[in-house]
Amino acid sequence: MATTEAAPAAKVGAIPSFEVTVRIRRYDPERDSAPHWEDYKVQVHGTDRILDALHKVKWEQDGSLTFRRSCAHGVCGSDAMRINGVNRLACKSLLKDLDPSKPITVEPIKGLPVEKDLVVDMEPFFQSYREVMPFLITSGHEPTKERLQSAHDRERFDDTTKCILCAACTSSCPVFWTDGQYFGPAAIVNAHRFIFDSRDEGADLRLEVLNDREGVWRCRTTFNCSEACPRGIQITKAIAEVKQALLTRKV
Amino acid sequence: MTAVQSTPGPSDAIDAPRSPYRRSKPTRTNFELYAWLFMRMSGVLLVVLVLGHLFINLMLGDGIHQVDFAFVAGKWASPFWKVWDLAMLWLAMLHGTNGVRTIINDYAERNGTRFWLKMGLYAAFTLTVVLGTLVIFTFDPCPIGADPALLPEFCPAR
Numbered sequence: 001m002a003t004t005e006a007a008p009a010a011k012v013g014a015i016p017s018f019e020v021t022v023r024i025r026r027y028d029p030e031r032d033s034a035p036h037w038e039d040y041k042v043q044v045h046g047t048d049r050i051l052d053a054l055h056k057v058k059w060e061q062d063g064s065l066t067f068r069r070s071c072a073h074g075v076c077g078s079d080a081m082r083i084n085g086v087n088r089l090a091c092k093s094l095l096k097d098l099d100p101s102k103p104i105t106v107e108p109i110k111g112l113p114v115e116k117d118l119v120v121d122m123e124p125f126f127q128s129y130r131e132v133m134p135f136l137i138t139s140g141h142e143p144t145k146e147r148l149q150s151a152h153d154r155e156r157f158d159d160t161t162k163c164i165l166c167a168a169c170t171s172s173c174p175v176f177w178t179d180g181q182y183f184g185p186a187a188i189v190n191a192h193r194f195i196f197d198s199r200d201e202g203a204d205l206r207l208e209v210l211n212d213r214e215g216v217w218r219c220r221t222t223f224n225c226s227e228a229c230p231r232g233i234q235i236t237k238a239i240a241e242v243k244q245a246l247l248t249r250k251v
Numbered sequence: 252m253t254a255v256q257s258t259p260g261p262s263d264a265i266d267a268p269r270s271p272y273r274r275s276k277p278t279r280t281n282f283e284l285y286a287w288l289f290m291r292m293s294g295v296l297l298v299v300l301v302l303g304h305l306f307i308n309l310m311l312g313d314g315i316h317q318v319d320f321a322f323v324a325g326k327w328a329s330p331f332w333k334v335w336d337l338a339m340l341w342l343a344m345l346h347g348t349n350g351v352r353t354i355i356n357d358y359a360e361r362n363g364t365r366f367w368l369k370m371g372l373y374a375a376f377t378l379t380v381v382l383g384t385l386v387i388f389t390f391d392p393c394p395i396g397a398d399p400a401l402l403p404e405f406c407p408a409r
Contacts, residue, residue: 127274128274131274174357175357178357178358178359178360179360181274181275208279209277211281211283211284212277212278212283213275213278213282213283214274214275215283217283217284217286217287218283218356218357220357243287246284247284247288
């Protein structure tokens with residue numbers, strides 16, 4: 001972000017520079033009674049991401065714009081938002097992949113209470129995450145060395161270890177949008193990560209939790225979650241595997 | 252885990268779309284599991300039953316032109332077709348009702364709306380199933396005083 005918007009494109013080298021309109025869903029609980037759209041014109045480079053455009057708006061045009069971001073490299077999962085109608089990480093979506101001739105809409109993720117601008121209350125999301133007990137459950141003596149696991153056993157749940165808890169999946173789920181009672185894809189993915197871990201002994205407990213009225217059986221396999229996941233986790237497949245484990249009572 | 256954490260601040264203004272967050276009571280039954288399994292199994296059975304029903308009624312013999320009172324009465328004189336039609340009625344009604352129940356759960360946002368929509372659904376289900384079952388079991392293929400030309404061949408009036 002060293003270059004300013006005044007820098008001509010030639011100085012940047014081969015990277016093209018263009019102007020985009022970012023249409024942001026703004027909401028200030030102390031001033032507004034309802035959220036509204038606001039347009040910002042920013043000069044960006046072809047290599048920029050939505051997050052860079054949001055930074056430009058915040059740093060150069062309107063300092064009151066509020067959004068979460070930490071690592072800015074797709075690892076921390078802070079900046080999930082609804083970009084052009086789909087859930088994405090702002091730090092992982094390049095502006096050149098979106099149509100710059102039309103305004104790019106940026107909204108908070110759906111289904112969670114909006115606190116300010118793009119910041120939502122993540123508590124409902126983390127509450128259902130905590131309910132599936134996302135920690136190792138064992139019995140017996142603590143081993144003096146590490147708990148060993150074969151490469152094959154590790155492979156079984158490898159996909160679901162990638163979750164960064166950004167809530168892009170859960171807030172893309174139409175079942176979650178209705179009343180927020182559904183556990184949601186993220187909680188099921190993180191339950192899956194321990195249910196199919198050979199070192200863990202709490203699979204039955206977690207399966208019992210997910211057998212709930214609001215558990216895996218509310219999944220309608222719309223694949224919104226798999227599509228939204230910035231880590232490419234096959235979420236719908238993981239949910240189907242949990243359903244299978246519940247039906248056969250076998251992990 | 253039971254305490255509901257709420258965010259400090261002007262909470263009155265932060266109400267969209269829902270706040271404070273409360274999870275509904277956990278259920279400790281296998282009902283949703285069996286409902287899910289039933290949908291898969293009854294679906295497969297219904298494909299066989301419904302396609303078989305359509306084939307027998309509309310393809311074999313004279314096709315659609317053969318379907319009249321005598322045809323239906325002739326079919327329902329056999330216990331095989333009674334069981335077939337009864338199975339079709341019950342499975343289709345349970346399958347459809349469970350499907351609509353799911354849709355109500357997914358789309359109704361308030362508990363009250365959800366409750367009354369489901370009550371209406373269950374009432375419609377009960378009415379249809381009771382009436383249908385009653386018709387299949389109490390059906391008289393040879394009603395007294397009917398036009399003999401309309402009756403099936405095995406009736407004494409004919």
